[in-house]
Amino acid sequence: MRGxxxxxxxxxxAFLAFLYAPAILLPVFAFNDSKVIAFPLSxxxxxxxxxILDADSLHDATLNSxxxxxxxxxLATTLGTFAARxxxxxxxxxxxxxxxxxxxxxxxxxxxxxxxxxxxxLQLGIELSLWTIVLGHVLICTPFSVAILGSAFQxxxxxxxxxxxxxxxxxxxxFRLITLPLVLPGIxxxxxxxxxxxxxxxxxxxxxxxxxxxxxxxxxxxxxFPQKIPALMAVGTVLLVAxxxxxxxxxxxxxxxxxxxxxxxxxxxM
Amino acid sequence: xxxxxxxxxxxxxxxxEIVALDGVSAEIRESEFFSLLGPSGCGKTTLLRMIAGFDxxxxxxIYIDGKSMDGVPPNRRPxxxxxxxxxxxxxxxxxxxxxxxxxAQRQAKDEIRGQVSETLxxxxxxxxxxxxxxxxxxxxxxxxxxxxxxILKPKVLLLDEPLSxxxxxxxxxxxxxLRHLQRAVGITFVFVTHDQEEALxxxxxxxxxxxxxxxQLDSPIELYRRPANKRVGxxxxxxxxxxxxxxxxxxxxxxxxxxxxxxxxxxxxQAPGGASASRLLAGIRPEMLTLVFDDAxxxxxxxxxxxxxxxxxGDMTYYEIALDGAGKTVTLSMRNTAGRPILAPGTxxxxxxxxxxxxxxx
Ligand SMILES: Nc1ncnc2c1ncn2[C@@H]1O[C@H](COP(=O)(O)OP(=O)(O)O)[C@@H](O)[C@H]1O
Ligand SMILES: [Mg+2]
Numbered sequence: 295m296r297g298x299x300x301x302x303x304x305x306x307x308a309f310l311a312f313l314y315a316p317a318i319l320l321p322v323f324a325f326n327d328s329k330v331i332a333f334p335l336s337x338x339x340x341x342x343x344x345x346i347l348d349a350d351s352l353h354d355a356t357l358n359s360x361x362x363x364x365x366x367x368x369l370a371t372t373l374g375t376f377a378a379r380x381x382x383x384x385x386x387x388x389x390x391x392x393x394x395x396x397x398x399x400x401x402x403x404x405x406x407x408x409x410x411x412x413x414x415x416l417q418l419g420i421e422l423s424l425w426t427i428v429l430g431h432v433l434i435c436t437p438f439s440v441a442i443l444g445s446a447f448q449x450x451x452x453x454x455x456x457x458x459x460x461x462x463x464x465x466x467x468x469f470r471l472i473t474l475p476l477v478l479p480g481i482x483x484x485x486x487x488x489x490x491x492x493x494x495x496x497x498x499x500x501x502x503x504x505x506x507x508x509x510x511x512x513x514x515x516x517x518x519f520p521q522k523i524p525a526l527m528a529v530g531t532v533l534l535v536a537x538x539x540x541x542x543x544x545x546x547x548x549x550x551x552x553x554x555x556x557x558x559x560x561x562x563x564m
Numbered sequence: 565x566x567x568x569x570x571x572x573x574x575x576x577x578x579x580x581e582i583v584a585l586d587g588v589s590a591e592i593r594e595s596e597f598f599s600l601l602g603p604s605g606c607g608k609t610t611l612l613r614m615i616a617g618f619d620x621x622x623x624x625x626i627y628i629d630g631k632s633m634d635g636v637p638p639n640r641r642p643x644x645x646x647x648x649x650x651x652x653x654x655x656x657x658x659x660x661x662x663x664x665x666x667x668a669q670r671q672a673k674d675e676i677r678g679q680v681s682e683t684l685x686x687x688x689x690x691x692x693x694x695x696x697x698x699x700x701x702x703x704x705x706x707x708x709x710x711x712x713x714x715i716l717k718p719k720v721l722l723l724d725e726p727l728s729x730x731x732x733x734x735x736x737x738x739x740x741x742l743r744h745l746q747r748a749v750g751i752t753f754v755f756v757t758h759d760q761e762e763a764l765x766x767x768x769x770x771x772x773x774x775x776x777x778x779x780q781l782d783s784p785i786e787l788y789r790r791p792a793n794k795r796v797g798x799x800x801x802x803x804x805x806x807x808x809x810x811x812x813x814x815x816x817x818x819x820x821x822x823x824x825x826x827x828x829x830x831x832x833x834q835a836p837g838g839a840s841a842s843r844l845l846a847g848i849r850p851e852m853l854t855l856v857f858d859d860a861x862x863x864x865x866x867x868x869x870x871x872x873x874x875x876x877x878g879d880m881t882y883y884e885i886a887l888d889g890a891g892k893t894v895t896l897s898m899r900n901t902a903g904r905p906i907l908a909p910g911t912x913x914x915x916x917x918x919x920x921x922x923x924x925x926x
Pocket of ligand 2: 608610
C-alpha cells in the first residue's frame with residue numbers, strides 16, 4: 295500500500311462523516327420546528343420532546359424494552375461470567391469447539407437467529423412473550439459478555455487467588471474478597487453493553503414478540519405516519535445519548551478493570 | 565539434631581508426558597533455612613507448590629510436623645507462601661494485605677491492627693499501613709508479601725525465588741535481611757533459587773535438584789568441598805576436572821595418576837563415591853592450586869605449565885594454565901597479597917597442589 299498520507303486522511307474523514315452524519319441529523323431535526331424532515335431548518339422547538347411525554351403506547355414499549363434489556367443483561371452476564379472463567383481457567387475436552395459455538399451468534403445474521411428461534415419456539419409450543427425476546431437477546435449478548443469478561447479474567451493473575459487460599463481463606467471467601475472485586479468493573483461493563491445491545495435490537499425482537507411491542511418495534515410501526523416522524527427523531531435522540539453514555543461508561547469500566555488486575559494494555563473494545 | 569519439620573517420601577510428579585519430579589526424598593529440619601537449588605525447569609516450583617498444597621504429588625507422600633498432608637488443602641496447612649511475583653492484592657492497601665489472613669481468624673480489630681504494625685516493623689515497613697499497593701517498589705512489595713505470610717506465624721514459610729526480580733544491590737541486602745529474619749522468628753524457611761551463590765550464603769542446608777531428582781543434599785560447605793558428582797561440582801562454583809586413572813587401593817585411600825599432576829594419594833574422605841569406575845575424574849577448585857613464585861620452594865607436589873590467560877579482578881587474579889601433559893587448561897585463583905607478582909600470559913608457571921586439593925569423582 296503506497297497511498298499518500300493526505301489521501302488516507304481524506305478517506306478517514308469521509309468514512310467518519312458517512313458513519314456519523316446521519317446520527318447527527320437526529321438531534322438536528324429533533325429540535326427543528328417543522329413537520330417535514332428537510333433543510334433548510336425552520337426554528338428551534340421542544341415540541342417533539344413534549345409529544346414523547348404524552349404518548350402512552352410509547353411508554354409501554356419503553357417499559358417493555360427496559361424489562362427485556364435488564365433481564366438480558368443479567369442473564370447474559372451471568373452466563374458470560376461462567377463461560378469466560380471456564381475458558382481462561384480450566385482445560386476441558388473440545389474447549390476450542392465449545393467456545394467457538396458460544397461466540398458464533400456474534401457473526402450469525404440476526405434474521406437467521408430470529409427465524410430459527412421462532413420456528414423452534416413455536417414447535418415447542420411456547421407462547422411468544424417478552425421472555426421469548428429475552429431468550430433471543432441472551433443468545434446474541436452472551437458472546438459480547440464472554441469477550442469482555444474473558445479479557446478481565448485473562449488479565450487476572452491466578453496467584454492472587456492462590457495467595458488468598460494460602461492465607462487461610464476458603465474458595466468462596468476468595469471469590470468474594472479477591473476475584474469479584476477485581477473483575478467487578480468487567481462485570482459492570484458486560485451488563486451495560488448487553489443492556490445497550492438488547493435495548494435497540496429490532497430484528498430478533500420483531501420475530502419473537504408476542505402481542506407487546508418493544509421500543510424499536512414501536513418506532514418502526516410509527517414510521518407509517520409522516521406526522522409522527524419529528525417525534526421519532528426526538529425519541530431517537532434520547533436513545534442515542536443514552537446508548538453513547540452507557541457504552542462510554544462500559545469502556546471506562548473495562549479499562550479500569552484491566553488496570554486494577556495489573557496489566558498495562560488498555561486497548562479499547564470500541 | 566532437630567526434629568524433621570517436613571518429610572518428603574518418594575515424591576514424584578508428572579504432567580502428562582513430562583516428568584517434573586522423580587522420587588524426591590528429603591527431610592527438612594525444624595527452624596532450618598533450607599534451599600532448593602537447581603537450574604530452571606528442574607522442578608523446584610513444582611515441589612514447593614506440592615508442599616503448599618496447590619498440587620498433589622503423583623506418587624509419594626508429604627508429612628509436615630509429623631502429619632500426612634494427603635488431601636489437606638492449602639488453607640489447612642501450617643505453611644505460608646511468598647510467591648515469585650509476590651501476589652500482592654492490588655485493590656487492598658498495605659495494612660489490608662497484611663491483615664488478610666488474620667481477618668479470617670475473627671480476631672478483635674485492635675488486636676489485628678497491633679499485629680499488623682508489629683509485623684510491618686519487623687520487615688522494615690513501619691508506617692506504610694495506608695500506602696496503596698500499586699505505589700510500592702519491588703523491594704517493598706516483597707516485604708509486604710513477607711509480612712502477610714509471617715503474621716500468621718506458620719510452621720513453614722515457602723519462598724519461590726523471591727529475590728530474582730530485584731536488582732543486584734537490593735538483592736544482596738535482602739539476602740542478609742531474610743537470613744536475619746529467619747533466625748529471629750525461628751520459622752522453617754524453604755527457599756527456592758537457581759542462584760548457587762545465593763543458596764550458599766543463606767542456607768543451613770541445600771538440596772540440589774537436577775531433572776526432578778535430588779543430586780545432593782548437604783550443608784553449603786560440604787556441597788562446595790565435596791560435590792557428589794561432576795554436574796554438582798560445575799553447578800556450584802568453579803571446578804577443574806582432570807582425567808585420572810586408578811593405580812592402586814591402599815588402606816585409607818586410593819593412589820591415582822592424574823593428568824598434569826602425576827601420582828596423587830587421595831584419602832577416602834576425598835573420594836566420597838569410592839573409585840569403582842576405571843576412568844575417574846579429579847575435581848580441583850581454583851583456590852586449591854597455588855602458584856609458586858619462589859624457586860627455592862622445596863615441596864614435592866608441583867606441576868609445571870604455562871600461563872595462557874590472566875584475569876585481574878583487583879583482590880584476586882584468575883589464571884588459565886596449560887599444565888604439561890594435561891589435555892586442557894586449569895583455572896587457578898590467587899589472592900593478590902602485598903608484593904605478590906601478577907604473571908603475564910606466556911610465562912612459565914609452577915603450580916603447587918596437595919593431596920587434599922583433589923576430589924576423586926567417578
Ligand atoms: N502445570 C504444568 N503443566 C505442565 N508442565 C508443567 C507444569 N508445571 C511445571 N511443568 C513442567 O515441569 C517441569 C518443572 O517445572 P518447575 O517446577 O516450574 O521448574 P523450576 O521451578 O525448577 O524452574 C518443567 O519442565 C515444566 O515445564
Ligand atoms: Mg520456578
